[in-house]
Amino acid sequence: MQTQTQYGYDSKIEGDTVVTRLDAALNWFRKNSMWPMPMGLACCAIELMGTGASRFDISRFGAEVMRFSPRQCDVMIVAGTVTYKMALAVKRIYDQMAEPKWVIAMGACASTGGMYRSYAVLQGVDQILPVDVYIAGCPPRPEALLDGLIKLQNKISREPLLKTLKKGRPLAA
Ligand code: SF4
Numbered sequence: 001m002q003t004q005t006q007y008g009y010d011s012k013i014e015g016d017t018v019v020t021r022l023d024a025a026l027n028w029f030r031k032n033s034m035w036p037m038p039m040g041l042a043c044c045a046i047e048l049m050g051t052g053a054s055r056f057d058i059s060r061f062g063a064e065v066m067r068f069s070p071r072q073c074d075v076m077i078v079a080g081t082v083t084y085k086m087a088l089a090v091k092r093i094y095d096q097m098a099e100p101k102w103v104i105a106m107g108a109c110a111s112t113g114g115m116y117r118s119y120a121v122l123q124g125v126d127q128i129l130p131v132d133v134y135i136a137g138c139p140p141r142p143e144a145l146l147d148g149l150i151k152l153q154n155k156i157s158r159e160p161l162l163k164t165l166k167k168g169r170p171l172a173a
Helices: 022-031 044-052 084-096 107-112 142-157
Strands: 036-040 075-079 102-106 133-135
Touching: 022 142, 036 044, 036 084, 044 075, 044 102, 044 107, 044 142, 075 084, 075 107, 102 107, 102 142, 107 133, 133 142
Parallel strands: 036 075, 075 102, 102 133
Antiparallel strands: none
């Protein structure tokens, strides 16, 4: 049976016809050119920076173009503790990102609030955003972030073409 990767570039059929599905081709473009919104909020952001540096080189996965304008981003990487004070800003920046867009919760704090069972800290960014991938660790190492990125790429490659609208849940009162 023909697998999805065999639909991609193949030097053995160079110059010949390549057959693919529209959604497979578009998802291939999307998953290999994700521009991250680096939502660094606490210590996990240091590992996020390390992932972008030469030793781990996130550009191998087409995701090196960190952008600080939400208009130019595809994937928000929430790296750190999300306080209630910051949550509204995080949600607003997410809302300003164009569809299709994805969210990675990097580390214990972004995923669940981590050690901060506190009135000041949101117990997981998924209370306000639709998270696609959770990464365990305090902090996760760069390899874990890259693994999460690959999992997101696999998820994107299976998405239906018209699945572009995902609504974030309203901020809990
Ligand atoms: S998960 Fe750990 S390293 Fe990451 S922001 Fe929270 S306390 Fe810091």
